Structures are given as structure tokens and as C-alpha cells.
Amino acid sequence: MLKIRERFSILSILLAGFILGAVFIAGGVFAYKFYFPQTVAAEDGTGDGKQEGSGLNVGPADIAGTVKKVSPAVVNIETFVEREGYTSPFMNDPFFREFFGRDFDVNPYPEKTQGIGTGFIFDKSGLIITNEHVVHGASEIQVTIAGFDKPVKAKVIGSDRELDLAVLKVEVGKDLPTLKLGNSDKLEVGSWVIAIGNPYGLDHTVTVGVISAKGRPVTISDRLYKNLLQTDAAINPGNSGGPLLDTSGKVIGINTAVNASAQGIGFAIPIDTVDEVLDDLVNKGKVIKPYIGVYLQPVDKELADYFGSPDTDGALVSYVVPGGPAEKAGLKRGDIIIEVKNKKVKTPDDVIEAVKNSKIGDSLVLQVFRDKHTEFITVKTVEKP
Template identity: 35%
Template sequence: MACSLPSRRFLTALVLLPAATLGACGQAIGTASAAPTPSAAVAATAPAQAPLPIQKTLFNPAVGGAQNGITSLAPLVDAVKGAVVNVEVRAKPRRSAGMQRLPPGMAERFGLPPGFGGEGNGPARQGAGSGFIIDPSGIVLTNNHVVEDADRVRVKLDDGRSFDAEVMGRDPLTDVALLKLKGAPGNLPAVPLGDSDAVRVGDAVMAIGNPFGLASSVSAGILSARARDIQAGPYDEFLQTDAAINPGNSGGPLFNMQGEVVGMNTAIVGGATGIGFAVPSKLIQALLPQLKETGVVRRGWLGLAVQDLTPDLSRALGLEAMKGAVVAGVNRNSPGERAGLREEDVITSVNGKPVESAGGLTRAVALLKPDSRVKVELLRGGRTQSLDVTLGTRPSMNGEEEVQPRNASASAPRRLGVQLSDTREGGAQVVAVEPGSPAERGGLVPGMLLVQVGDQKIASASDAVQALTSVKPGAALLLRVRMPGSESTLLRAVEVPDR
């Protein structure tokens, strides 16, 4: 009888390993029972008249290993383990449930301690995870949840060297973060990102990490499944593996047998063994340019509500197609509405790439840059049509963490005394204004929507940061703003202070 799938409450992301966990553990570490040899496994499962096709060469000869049969992973481990690192984190205390951060100066106005409503007054949290070097200059990939809220990040190499690290960029929606080692010599061991699309279910894979603080632990298995949606975020497309993944493996690499990283180990199923999940390397490669350049990921946006095209919906819509994304709703003034998309349209491809589901459409558009022009193929009333759409910037949803572009708060916005965030309608919303700042003197107030800086139209907070940063000190800056709930545009003038 087939077993039922685990409920969503058992799908849990790997969390930071508390520093005291290892010392408090009193359990003995046992040894695993010996696995059957490959020849015995083949003899037990393969019909005599039709032997199963077994790939004899598991390793790239350039890396090392056996040419005939499986003997050892040692040559592969030796080739790549130097690039796998331990990431030690001291993180800010988390805020109490329901506690909101107060705008700058607001606490003092009410006689509260400075920073009241911030990260809290408890002890700093400590934890550890894994990572891997992708550039000899000291660029490291790890999970966002490993370094989130970090006050200090320390990276320890397999050879014993340690470096402080800064967070170059992070993307909470895919749980990817990029670190830069401080003072690295420039010739560190590094591993390449491979093609996760080329890995087949059943291919051998190997994980290296620091589970429970046990540095450089190696586990091996196979790729168990592809494109797993574990309801962790809107862009779930995880690789599943039975290679042992445990707390502390977070951010570590999943290798193919050529020594290439095909995934970043990220999540496990609570209460289960042999079920781990990794972010595909192709997704990481798509995010890297933005993480390196600005520290954040801005995604394309159509402004649609979509759902899968099911056989029942296909019959009801009078279609022969069985795959696609059905438009269930179109946001007002969204890129999709402006391009002419309608409810009950079935989107079948974007820029020539087939769309097989609602999730597939969401992921495809999210990998495209805002303001890019794309060709959308669709079915409407049984007829094929093509529309050109200029994408917008995906807004932050309720409860979603907003990561600011790198150096944004240290440049013009900080000098002006204003904090900005994205909105669903486009533009940049004023979140907080520092008392006595140029922004306050210029008439900016929280809630106001910034739609234009000088001659530049503003579609997102990152647009605003870029525009404000490019203004020369001492200039008088003309802003166009809207009050909440109003369609009228107002003018505001803000003097940019000297650096």
C-alpha cells in the first residue's frame, strides 16, 4: 500500500545551529551498517536476460576515481573539500511577537529608550551553517537563513584559516546569500557551479557540510526528484536528495560526480530521513549578477493572478491544450493590464520558453529583469495570440522581508533622512522620516509615495535609491509625490546635504 505524503507542517527549513547544541549533546555517534556492493545489488534486481544499464564511470578522470566500478569517493572529496567552509554567525536578538520597530526619534518622543521596538534586548543569538567558495578572491555562497540578522559573520576554511565576512547580498525568497571574505589572499580553493538541469533522477550526488558542528562531514546518495515545491516560497523548484542533510548543512554544496556544485542544501522534512532539498545551481546562477551588483534581487512582474490549466478547465474553455497558466485576475494598472492581458487567457510561453503551469510562469517572469520587454504567447477563445509586455518590478507582499540595496542606507537616503520601501502599485513609499532631516524640512512624511526624482520616473525603491544617490551634494532636488489614496501629484523640494 502506498504511503501518503507528509503534511505541510512537517516541511521545515534548516535552522541556525545554536553554538551550545553540540556541547550539550550526550548521544553517542554510531556507525552505519554496510551497504551492499554494486555487483550484489545488480544481481538481486536485474533480470538475467536483460541487465540494467549501469554507468560504470562515476568520476571525471581529471578529478580522479575509479574507471571501472565504484570504489571510493575519496578522490572527489579531496578535490573539492577545501572550498567548503563553516559559517559562524552572531545574530541580533529577535523582536518579540507583535513588536514593531518605531521610526527614528519616535521612541525618544514618548520617553522610551532609544531603539525601543528594534531587535530586542535579549542576548545575541549564535549559530553555524555551511557554505562554499565560488571565487578564489573569497566569494562565498550560503543560505539566507544562516546569515539573516547577522551582526558578525566568521568563515572558517577546511585548512583552519578563518576570515571575517560581510554579506554582499541576499535573497530571502530563494534562501540564497552571498558573502565576501575580508582580507582573503585571492588564491583560495574554489568550486564551480554546474548545470543542475543536466542532473538526472538517479544520478549520484555528494554533500559536504558541518552538520551539528562536525566540520567537513561527507554524505552521498542520489538525486531523488526534481522541481519539488515544498511551500517554502513562491519560487520553489528544489532538487531532492537522499544524501544525509542535517542542521548545520544549511548553505553547503551538493556536488555531482565531476566536482561541480549542482545545488545548495537548504531544507529537510521534519521527522524523516533521506529527504533533503537543495536550491538548484541554475537558479543561483541567475541571481548572482544582481547579488554581486546591488546586493538584492529585483524581479519582473506581470501583475496577474494565475492558476494551472487543468483538463476540466481546458474543456470548459474550449481548448485542446493541456498545459499552461490560466489568468484568473489582472491587477489594475499592472503591466499585464497595460499590455492587454485578460481573464481566462491561457499563457503558454514567455520569450519562446514553454509555460506548463502557474508556478512555471511565476518563476520564468521572476528571472527576467524589471522594465524588460518580453513576448507572451497565449490562447484566447481557442486562438493563438502574441502580446509584447513591458515588465514591472515585483512588489513586496504582506509579511515579506524587504532587503534594501547594498549601500543604499549609507548614501543619499541616509543623508536625506528618509527610509523607502516598494509598493504594490509601483513607486517608492516613504516608510520613515528622521526628525530635523532634509527630508522632513522638504515636506516628506511617512506614507507618501515617491513617483519621480528630477526627470526620472520611479517604479521601485531601488530606482529611488539610484536616482537619489546620483544627485550631487548641495543640489536642490525636485520630487514628485502622491499622498496615500490620492491621484494628485504634489511637488516637493529637498536640499541634498554635503557628504
């Protein structure tokens, strides 16, 4: 009797497990249908290159199709930077060299260090976008393009360190596949995105995620990025310069950085930022920027009290570049800019934006707070040196 009861208990457990498993399987099917509804096919790439929708309705088959379509235009970038090496292996260690000095070594010799990154072709003539930090200081750049037996030499035709953007040119004698630029401004938080790159040298690695946030300010080394897209699509060393795409295959960002101390936090430069300066990079080799020659900082309560300002609105002039437009116009260190072109200034960003949106040669009328009274100063913008 005891054995019969034991057998019944075992059968009951197995039956319960089977039912529970069936529930989980059904739940899995429901989740699949809920999160990945079927959609119409992606666009054929014609039109003005601007993405209007958010790209939320996407399934695994759609992602696979998009990746297949765009992959030929994604390239791997290999750079070589010449630096000083030493005949003694110990002298290649900077700490050893600092302690013993350079006299310990025999003769320094040039050596090349290698770097990797990603880029994408945006013009069929062979123009490639990547990050400036990928190619910075490179004496030689090689690009691996789908369909070619060996890497192709590339040269930098335009770059901007502040924006961390560079345009490369390759000569291959034929038209190349390209990617369309989308619209990052209309992109919604939560939209699905695809990252393709060369992480750790693993070429054409595909990762998928969502836009986690927009407008993130991030400081990396001495670079300040003011307006980045945040994504949980995996971005690793080697992904830099590669495309972040919407589900139709249009580029909405350039993968730039990853938070090394946290998983699932990557950053990309919005493609709208790139679009604003792309013509300058291609045709002039640099980004033409208006400039007035001042350094600004926020006004806190302590500074407001010190300068006698009634509130903390405005941008405090902390440094005036000698010989620059601001100095010539009479702007001084300690001035608080409270208006630009009849618009109130809350923070330094308001002044920076006003200068950025002006043209070379424009006159900017500034209202400044100085010695407990206000006055107007007109500054003429020049090209940033």
C-alpha cells in the first residue's frame, strides 16, 4: 500500500510538472507574439534618407533581413600609429623609463602600434564615416570592405576632434554599397536599434537593443560629448565609428563609447549632429565654427553674491582669449552675460548655442551684468582657429 502511495505521489509530481511546463511554453509563445508582432517589409532605401517612424514593430526575421541588407556597407578599420620604441625591452615601460631616465637605453627606434575600429560607407564614391579617435594620429589606415580580397588603403579627408567625427576616402575604381542617414531627432526612447561593428576584432558582430535615453552628456578622457544617444545594445572596443541603425536599416547614430563599469550602457553620436557638419568635413576638411573667444561657467549662489548679481541666471565669463573677438569688443573676465540677441541667458549653454547657430561675421548683441549694472556689448563672430 505504501509503494502504491509513493508511486501515486511521483505520478502526481510528474503530471504537475508537465502542466506547469505547458503553461510556461504557452506563456513563451504569447510573449513572442506580444513583443515581436509581424510588420510590413522595410523600406527599399529610396527617398530623402530621413526616418520618420520609431521602428518599434519589429520581429527577429525583420532584423535578420535588415542586417543582411546593410552589412556590405559596414567596414572594418585598422590603424597603425608610429611611436618611439627602445632597444631595451624595459624602456618600453613608461614607469621604468621615468625611474631610470632615457640615458639607460641605447637608441630609440620607431615602431607601429595597431588599433581597430568600425565605419560605414555613406557615399558610393568611397566616403566613410567613423570616429575621430579611431584614426587620430594614424600614419596608415586600412579598410576591409565586403567583396574585396584584401584591405584597402584609406586617407582622412576631414575630421573634427571636438565632435569626434572623421571622414575617410578609399579609391577602388567602382561604386560601393552605402547606408542611408536617418533622423535621430524623431527617434523615440524605447525604439529598437541595431549595432554592427568590429568588437575585439570580431568583424560584423551584430547586437540589438533599444534607445535607453537621449541627450546624455558624457565626458571621456578630455572629450566632452554633450548630446549622446544611450543604448543597451552591446558596444565594445572596436565598435567605435560603426553604425547604430533603426529597424529599416537607416543610420541614427555612430557608436562611440561604452561605460566600462556597467553592462548595457553604450553611447552613440546622433546622426543629426553628423548631418549638420558632413558637408564641411567632406568639402573643407574641417567643421567651420563661429567663435567669439571666451570661456564660460555657471553662476552659483556664492558667485552671484560675490559679483552682486540678483540671481544665478546667466553665464560668467571666466576667461577672455587675448586678441579674440570678445576682447576686442570689450568683454571682460567677471562679466555675467544675461542676454544674447534679446534672449534671456539661464546657463552657459544658452550662449554657446547662440554662437553655434550664428554665421561667420554675424554681430551678437550681448547684455552683460558688470559692477552691479548692465550694459550692451556687440561681438562679431569669426571662424574658430
